[in-house]
Amino acid sequence: xxxxxxxxxxxxxxxxxxxxxxxxxxxxxxxxxxxxxxxxxxxxxxxxxxxxxxxxxxxxxxxxxxxxxxxxxxxxxxxxxxxxxxxxxxxxxxxxxxxxxxxxxxxxxxxxxxxxxxxxxxxxxxxxxxxxxxxxxxxxxxxxxxxxxxxxxxxxxxxxxxxxxxxxxxxxxxxxxxxxxxxxxxxxxxxxxxxxxxxxxxxxxxxxxxxxxxxxxxxxxxxxxxxxxxxxxxxxxxxxxxxxxxxxxxxxxxxxxxxxxxxxxxxxxxxxxxxxxxxxxxxxxxxxxxxxxxxxxxxxxxxx
Numbered sequence: 001x002x003x004x005x006x007x008x009x010x011x012x013x014x015x016x017x018x019x020x021x022x023x024x025x026x027x028x029x030x031x032x033x034x035x036x037x038x039x040x041x042x043x044x045x046x047x048x049x050x051x052x053x054x055x056x057x058x059x060x061x062x063x064x065x066x067x068x069x070x071x072x073x074x075x076x077x078x079x080x081x082x083x084x085x086x087x088x089x090x091x092x093x094x095x096x097x098x099x100x101x102x103x104x105x106x107x108x109x110x111x112x113x114x115x116x117x118x119x120x121x122x123x124x125x126x127x128x129x130x131x132x133x134x135x136x137x138x139x140x141x142x143x144x145x146x147x148x149x150x151x152x153x154x155x156x157x158x159x160x161x162x163x164x165x166x167x168x169x170x171x172x173x174x175x176x177x178x179x180x181x182x183x184x185x186x187x188x189x190x191x192x193x194x195x196x197x198x199x200x201x202x203x204x205x206x207x208x209x210x211x212x213x214x215x216x217x218x219x220x221x222x223x224x225x226x227x228x229x230x231x232x233x234x235x236x237x238x239x240x241x242x243x244x245x246x247x248x249x250x251x252x253x254x255x256x257x258x259x260x261x262x263x264x265x266x267x268x269x270x271x272x273x274x275x276x277x278x279x280x281x282x283x284x285x286x287x288x289x290x291x292x293x294x295x296x297x298x299x300x301x302x303x304x
Contacts, residue, residue, distance in 0.1 A: 041066045044097055045077040051092045053139060053170070057083050062098065075100040091139075121198045122169055124190040125205045127212065137171045137189055142217045145191075145201065149208025159211075160227030162200050165220065167192040 043064045051061060062080055076097050077083050083098050090102040116122050137143060145163040150156070170190045189212065193201055204210055284299040 040069055042069045042072050043078040044072060045080055045083055046095050046097050047092050048095070050094055051088045053088055053091055055088045057086055057088065057098075057103070059084065065095075073097050073099060116192070119194070121193050121195055122190050123193050123198045123201050124188050125201060125210055126188050127210055128187060136214060137168055137212055139168055139170050140217075141168045142166065142215050142219075143168060143189075143191070144213040144215055145204065146211040146213060147204040147208040148211065149204075154229060156230035158227050158229045161223070161225050162204055163193075163197055164222050165215065166197070 044067050045062050046065055048061055048063050051057070055061070059080065062083060064078075064080060076099060083103060086103040086106050088102060089104050092098065092102060143166050144161055145166060146159055147162050148157055148159040151158055168189060169192055171188075191201065286297045286299060288295045288297060
């Protein structure tokens with residue numbers, strides 16, 4: 001047999017053995033990885049479609065996928081039964097993992113009820129396409145509420161800003177009957193409000209026309225406006241507000257203060273007058289005239 005042929009055959013066998021050994025090692029490693037894979041994976045519940053706020057989760061809305069145990073998110077679920085019949089309180093995308101913080105407790109209510117904070121109210125007002133900012137009002141946006149009506153103290157219609165920085169919970173259309181009882185689509189917007197704001201919003205919807213104004217969600221400022229009347233549209237200035245004269249309210253007479261009794265001062269002590277000693281009586285005198293001479297003689301006292 002040819003020696004050259006034997007050499008080529010031997011080299012070929014060596015290369016064949018080396019290639020076989022490499023493929024065997026690769027196959028063994030792949031099999032080991034496949035056998036270790038199930039022990040390192042966990043079940044995770046994800047969505048089968050986008051879920052909006054207020055949606056009650058049903059079986060068709062979720063599915064279970066396998067992920068690595070190290071990638072399992074905190075607050076995730078492994079069983080579909082743990083998420084069924086629980087309302088969504090935060091929007092979720094397609095095939096997004098369902099987390100505990102995005103769901104309300106089971107039995108907490110339907111729709112928007114679980115998303116309303118304690119002490120707040122969800123108020124729905126009916127608007128038209130223009131008042132709803134032509135469909136640009138979406139959940140999570142902030143709006144100001146303007147109302148146009150005829151106040152009792154004004155000669156014409158007036159527009160004023162009644163509420164500012166209101167959070168929109170939902171926006172869409174509802175089916176309502178018209179005057180003939182037929183169903184029509186009525187655009188509506190639901191906003192989060194305090195009880196006092198809910199009263200103003202309801203009154204504005206019943207007494208006037210509502211207009212929503214979009215604002216930047218990061219703008220927290222509250223502007224003070226005086227409102228605008230119809231006459232200002234035609235260049236007329238608004239009449240100044242009359243200054244009310246102060247009302248005089250007579251005061252009730254004050255109660256008399258008690259007066260303490262004032263005693264008269266004691267009379268001054270006047271010393272007794274000294275006794276007056278009567279002067280002695282004048283002595284008896286006799287006038288004697290002798291010719292041109294006149295003499296006076298004193299008679300002796302009777303006591304002597």
